[in-house]
């Protein structure tokens with residue numbers, strides 16, 4: 730004789746009601762409940778825009794749209810849903826504000842051959858960044874390393890091929906300059922920038938925020954926090 734399901738079902742964990750165990754939200758679990766993606770690399774970039782110029786995530790989103798980048802609509806969730814193309818996970822504005830691009834669960838589009846297991850952080854500027862930006866970079870990377878303690882932190886240019894095989898990516902081997910400062914030196918100095926990479930006159934935010942900028946700079950998060 731076949732037993733009834735009630736009699737054969739595994740006992741519910743203490744405190745878990747049958748109702749809670751059977752709960753499944755309409756449309757699937759929210760993005761915040763998805764497992765974290767494996768990350769073994771954190772890549773720092775610069776936007777390669779003039780030092781101190783006011784550039785926003787919306788600007789980057791349109792540039793990345795032109796390059797054909799696209800986010801996976803199924804993973805966007807609450808992470809800047811208006812930005813459909815941006816390839817970075819974080820953007821650090823000239824004011825030091827940190828803005829989320831892609832959520833951590835999304836594979837980025839920022840370092841050819843390394844996107845699958847990495848996160849991309851972009852500093853707005855060329856090779857000089859405000860002290861507020863440097864503070865935010867330190868806070869951002871420190872926070873990410875708590876989530877991914879075994880991740881390597883490097884600059885985009887450090888992912889260039891080691892042409893002569895000596896184990897060091899030398900200047901002549903760089904495919905590009907990005908992020909235009911030595912991440913290795915920055916780490917070795919306890920995440921403090923070299924004087925030549927500091928923007929002396931901190932820029933004022935643009936009086937004309939980009940279209941789509943909600944509430945201007947004051948609405949930006951600092952330090953970074955994200956939902957996924």
Ligand SMILES: [Zn+2]
Pocket residue numbers: 773774775839885907908
């Ligand atoms: Zn880059």
